Amino acid sequence: MLKKRMIFTLLFDNGEYALSRNFRLQKVGNLEWLKKNYVFSRISFSIDELVILNVTRGEKNEDLFRSHVRTLSEECFIPIAAGGGILNIDQAKKLLRSGADKVVINTPLYSSPELVYSLSEEFGSQCIVASVDVKNMDGDYSIWIENGSRKIEIEVKEYLLNLANMPIGEIYFNSIDRDGTGQGYLMKMLDILPDDISVPVIMAGGAGKYHHLSEGLKNDQVDAVATAHLFNFVGDGLIKARDGLIEEGYDLAKWANKCDNFKGKD
Amino acid sequence: MANVVIIDYGMGNIWSVKSAINYVGSKVDISDNPEVISKASHLILPGVGSFRKAMHNIRHLGIEDAIKSAVIKRGGRILGICLGMQLLGSQSTEDGMAQGLGLVPNKVERFNNNTKNPTLKVPHVGFNTVKFSENKGLFSNLPRNSDFYFVHSYRMLSEHVTGLIGECSYIENFLAAFEVSNVMGTQFHPEKSQTNGLQIIKNFLTA
Numbered sequence: 368m369l370k371k372r373m374i375f376t377l378l379f380d381n382g383e384y385a386l387s388r389n390f391r392l393q394k395v396g397n398l399e400w401l402k403k404n405y406v407f408s409r410i411s412f413s414i415d416e417l418v419i420l421n422v423t424r425g426e427k428n429e430d431l432f433r434s435h436v437r438t439l440s441e442e443c444f445i446p447i448a449a450g451g452g453i454l455n456i457d458q459a460k461k462l463l464r465s466g467a468d469k470v471v472i473n474t475p476l477y478s479s480p481e482l483v484y485s486l487s488e489e490f491g492s493q494c495i496v497a498s499v500d501v502k503n504m505d506g507d508y509s510i511w512i513e514n515g516s517r518k519i520e521i522e523v524k525e526y527l528l529n530l531a532n533m534p535i536g537e538i539y540f541n542s543i544d545r546d547g548t549g550q551g552y553l554m555k556m557l558d559i560l561p562d563d564i565s566v567p568v569i570m571a572g573g574a575g576k577y578h579h580l581s582e583g584l585k586n587d588q589v590d591a592v593a594t595a596h597l598f599n600f601v602g603d604g605l606i607k608a609r610d611g612l613i614e615e616g617y618d619l620a621k622w623a624n625k626c627d628n629f630k631g632k633d
Numbered sequence: 634m635a636n637v638v639i640i641d642y643g644m645g646n647i648w649s650v651k652s653a654i655n656y657v658g659s660k661v662d663i664s665d666n667p668e669v670i671s672k673a674s675h676l677i678l679p680g681v682g683s684f685r686k687a688m689h690n691i692r693h694l695g696i697e698d699a700i701k702s703a704v705i706k707r708g709g710r711i712l713g714i715c716l717g718m719q720l721l722g723s724q725s726t727e728d729g730m731a732q733g734l735g736l737v738p739n740k741v742e743r744f745n746n747n748t749k750n751p752t753l754k755v756p757h758v759g760f761n762t763v764k765f766s767e768n769k770g771l772f773s774n775l776p777r778n779s780d781f782y783f784v785h786s787y788r789m790l791s792e793h794v795t796g797l798i799g800e801c802s803y804i805e806n807f808l809a810a811f812e813v814s815n816v817m818g819t820q821f822h823p824e825k826s827q828t829n830g831l832q833i834i835k836n837f838l839t840a
Contacts, residue, residue: 620760620780
C-alpha cells in the first residue's frame with residue numbers, strides 16, 4: 368500500500384521566503400535564515416515531500432529561484448516539486464535539472480493546457496503537479512489563477528472535469544480563504560472534485576495545528592496534507608506531528624529521524 | 634581507498650545521487666569516461682527515462698565494456714538505481730525488446746494492469762514498504778520492513794535471483810532490491826528515501 372504524505376511548502380519571494388495569508392505575502396527570511404535559524408534540515412527530515420513555489424509577484428528571477436532549488440535539494444532526501452511561472456518546456460527542464468523531481472503547474476492548466484500535454488510527453492504525467500487555487504463565497508466556489516488574482520471564466524465543474532482528463536500526476540488543492548489563517552483545511556471543498564479525478568489529492572491551505580493534519584489525512588479523498596506556514600510547526604513541531612500521526616495509526620512512511628547520524632565528516 | 638563514480642550517460646538525477654553520497658561523507662566523481670569508469674571500486678548507475686534510450690546512450694559513449702570491466706574483471710561493486718537497476722538485467726520490453734547490460738540474468742517487463750483493483754495505478758509512485766530477505770549487506774542496519782520512495786512503470790522479474798532480495802507489494806510482489814555478490818540494484822530511489830535511503834547508500838559504500 369502506498370503511504371499517505373506530509374508535505375512542506377516553501378514560498379519563494381524574490382530571494383526570500385514568505386508567509387502567505389489569503390495570498391498576501393510577507394517576507395520572513397533568506398536562504399541563510401532558513402538553513403540556520405529555522406533549522407530547515409530538521410524540518411526536511413520530518414516530511415515526505417517538499418514543494419518550492421516561486422510566488423514572486425511581477426518579474427521572476429528564474430536563475431535565482433533555480434539556484435535556491437539546487438541548494439535546498441542538496442540536503443533534502445525526498446522528492447521535490449517546484450514551480451511558479453512555468454510557461455514552457457524549457458523552464459520545466461531547467462528546474463528538473465536543478466534538483467526538482469516534479470513541476471507544479473497552475474495558470475497554464477487553464478490558459479495553455481497544451482503545455483500540460485507536452486510536459487507529460489516529455490517527462491511523464493507523474494512529473495506534473497496540478498495546482499488548483501479555490502475561493503469559497505458562502506458555498507459558491509470559484510477557481511483563481513495567476514497567484515489568485517484572476518478568476519477563471521468557465522464553470523468550476525467543467526474546469527475540474529477537464530483537469531480529470533489531463534495527463535497529470537496529482538492535484539495540489541489549495542484554499543485561498545484558509546491560506547495562512549491556521550483555521551484548518553476547508554475540507555468541504557473536496558465535494559467539488561468530480562469522481563473522475565483518480566490522481567492523488569494534496570490538501571493545502573489553513574493547517575495550523577496537529578489536529579488539522581490528522582483531519583486531512585483521515586479523509587479517504589486526501590492522499591497528502593501540506594503546510595506552508597513557517598511558524599506554526601516551528602522547531603520540532605513537524606517532527607512531533609509526524610510521530611503523533613504515526614502513533615495514531617496514520618499510514619505515513621517511517622524512518623529513523625536522527626539525520627545527524629548520517630551526516631559525514633566532510 | 635574507495636573510488637566512487639556515478640555513471641553519467643545523460644539520463645537521471647545524478648545530482649540528487651551525488652548529494653546523498655556527499656551527505657554520508659564520501660567523495661564521488663561523475664563521469665562518462667570509460668577509463669575512469671573501468672577503474673572505479675564503486676559504480677553507481679542512476680537513471681530516469683526509457684530503457685532503450687539509456688542503453689543506446691551507454692553503448693554510444695562506449696561505457697558498456699568499461700562497466701563490465703570494472704564489475705566482472707576487477708570485482709568492483711555496482712549499484713543500479715531505478716532504471717539503473719533495470720539496466721543491469723538481460724532485457725526489457727520497454728519500447729520493443731532491448732538488451733541490457735546482463736550483469737544479472739533477469740528480465741524487465743511493465744506492470745500488468747490490475748483488473749481486480751483499478752485504484753492501483755501504473756506508474757507506482759510514492760513511499761511503499763520493502764521486505765528484506767535478510768538484514769545484512771546492502772540491507773544492514775535497517776528494519777526488516779522499511780519504507781522507500783518509488784517512481785516506475787516497469788519492474789525486474791524476480792526469477793533466478795540468487796542473492797539477498799527486497800520485495801514490495803504493489804499489484805503483485807515485485808523485486809524492489811537485490812544484492813548478488815558485487816551487483817546490486819534498488820528499484821526505489823535511496824537518494825529520495827530519507828535516512829532509510831542514506832543507510833542503503835552507506836551500506837553500499839562501506840563494503
